[in-house]
Every structure is written in structure tokens, then in C-alpha cells.
Amino acid sequence: MTSADEGFRGPSPEPFHRLVAAAIEGDRDALKRVFESDGLDEWARRHRMSPALFVAARDQDLGGQAVDDCQDSYVLSAARWVLFRAVLARIGEVLDSVEVRWIPLKGLDTAERFYPRPDLRPMSDLDVLVPIEQLKVAMDALEGNGCSFPSTRLLERYQREEGYNWHSRAFHDVSLELHYRLWGTVPDSLVEACWNSAVSSPDLGRQGFRLAPPMAFVVAAEHSWIHAGRPQFIYWWELKLITDRLEEAAEVVEIAREHGLQFPVGLAAEYVGRLWDHGLCLEIGRRLLKGIRAPERVALGRVRRRGIDAMTLEQLYVSMLFSRRPSRMGWKSVFRRVWPHAGIVESSTPSGLSWWRRRMIATATNLGMGSIIRNSEFGIRK
Secondary structure, eight states: OOHHHHTTOOOOOOHHHHHHHHHHTTOHHHHHHHHTSTTHHHHHHHTTOHHHHHHHHHHTTOOSHHHHHHHHHHHHHHHHHHHHHHHHHHHHHHHHHTTOOBEEESHHHHHHHHSSSGGGSOOSOEEEEOOGGGHHHHHHHHHTTTOBOOOOHHHHHHHHHTOOEEEEEOGGGOEEEEESSOOTTSOHHHHHHHHHHOEEOGGGOTTBEEOOHHHHHHHHHHHHHHTTSSOOHHHHHHHHHHHTTOSOSHHHHHHHHHTTOHHHHHHHHHHHHHHHTOHHHHHHHHHHHTTOOHHHHHHHHHHHHHOGGGOOHHHHHHHHHHTTOOOSSTTHHHHHHHSOOHHHHHHHSOTTSOHHHHHHHHHHHHTTOHHHHHTSHHHHOO
């Protein structure tokens, strides 16, 4: 690497991240050190790595209380995978019956296609993408078969103006996110590209499609920053597993460049590449980071000095906005962090409170202080 390239290099991997990366790849000594670490149970739950660590320990004949603590999460993950798979098949049957194309996104799809075994990927909901022009047909068909999409005038206005998915309690009370767009931080062109590159998947039914692996990588990389504000280790591992199925870097690089996602995709790829010494991931990351603009370079320098956990979604997105990268919501996404849409306020806060208290709770939730506000006298008093 030349000295010029050093300016586009991401942060060094966190030591504990390196240890976990080695552990789940079969390094017995690293695995023993992970299970001897203080606070492992809390870290593993927060980063959703308990199932993978438990199975790695079981395969290496390691025992102890720390291993037992991870076992419950593994059992839950395995049970959810069986349930979610059955529910997804039912959703596919319903959408097939009304000729609506659909793509499973994220959790279950990546678990079944890229993970060593699908029960290693914890899941809390199902994500399904349908074309926006077929959204009403899809919702009517699902509601006619037992799903429920709670709606109000304000929530409908939010979905029409800014939203990207409808939430439902699907079959067997499984949470369903029915996407018709992607996040406000990416341009609409990305969802169009998802459909244009999707591959028909007969195992999902007549109307079922899957993202091609390069597109799955780009979507997973972008989502790694969106979920919970800071990436969880499970997403780093997921990107590594997807990259294992790629033949070359070119298509991922092309997709990210076309949609102005050089910084989020490049930073995630470069970090994963350094974490596992993964040549293809490093190539993706460094080719993309060479194309970032001045405000993004400032943000990259900050995260290089402070570590990967110092990069928040807000910092990442603002640097992209200053760099004039395209996105569906633009600067409105920043404004909505402190002034949520009325539909979000209504749907996410207790109805018994005054409107201004509900708005403050919604704002605090956006800023990561929701639990504090909800548990305070401010949050519960009328």
C-alpha cells in the first residue's frame, strides 16, 4: 500500500473484535479467551453473537457457565428460524396467489444463503420487499389471510410522504415489515436496481426473487450502519460470509459507485477485510474509499483515530450530504431525527399522553434516549 492509499484506510479492528473473528473461524485458543472475557454475555447479546459462539464452543467441546449463558439464545434462534421459515412460505403463497413479485430481505434470506447454518442468525422479524405499484394488492391479500396493518390518517400520510415499510403482525404473530422502498438515506435508484438485478428463486414460489450476491452485499453494508445507529458484530460477520460467495469485487464496487454509497459500503468492507484479513473485502473497501469526497474524508479521519464504534449513522450520513451524495430524503432525514413526522409520533408513543410529551418521547427515541424518557416522570405523567 502506498502512502497515498493510507489516507483512505479505515480504523484498525478492535482487539476483541479480532478475537471473536478468530474464534468463530475455529481458533480454539481464541474461543477460550472469548469465553473467559468479563461481560461476554452482555456483549454477545448486544452484538447478536450468542448462537454463533455457543455452536463454536460446542463444536470445540468447550463448556462452562459462559457457554451455558449463550445456549438459551441459540435455542431461541433455532426455534425462530423454523417458525419464520414456515411463515415466509405462507406469505409467499399469498403473494403468489395475486401475482405480486417479492424479495426476502436481510435476516432470513442471508441466514439461509450465506451462513454456515441458518440458526446462527438471530432474527426478530421478517422483511419482504414488494414493488410500490403492487403494494395495495399485497397488503389487501395479506390482510385477507390474517395479517393486520394498523393504520391511521397520520400514519398513512407518513407512509405516503416518507416511509418505506408497513409493519404487521403476520401469521403466528410473527412481525412482518412489508417494504415498498428502502431507507431514506439511500436513493430510490437503489431499490430499482434491486428489482433489475433480482434473480428468480423457484424455492420461494412463482413470484419469489432473491437479491444477487453483489446487491445483497451492498444492502447489508448499508443496513449495518442503519440498525441501532452503530454496527453490531453480527453484521461484520454477515458481510464476510457474503463476500465468501463473491467471485470478484467489480460488481459491488460498481453498484456502490452508481448509487453514491462509496463511503458506507467502502468503510464497512474495509473494516471487515482487515478483521478477517480477507483480500476480496479489502479490495472492495479500498477501491471505494479512494473515491470518497472531502467531507467524507474528514469523517473517515475521525473514525480512524477513535475506532469503528465512534462512527454513528448521523455522522456518516451528514458527511455524505455535505458531499452531495444522492438520497431519497436528503437533509430532511437529519431534521426528522429531532422532529419526527406526526405519523411516527402517533404510532410509537402512548396515546394517553399530551401531544407535546409524545413528540418529546419520539424525539428522545430517535436520539437513543427513549428508555430514559419513558421511565421518567416526564414520560409517564399526563
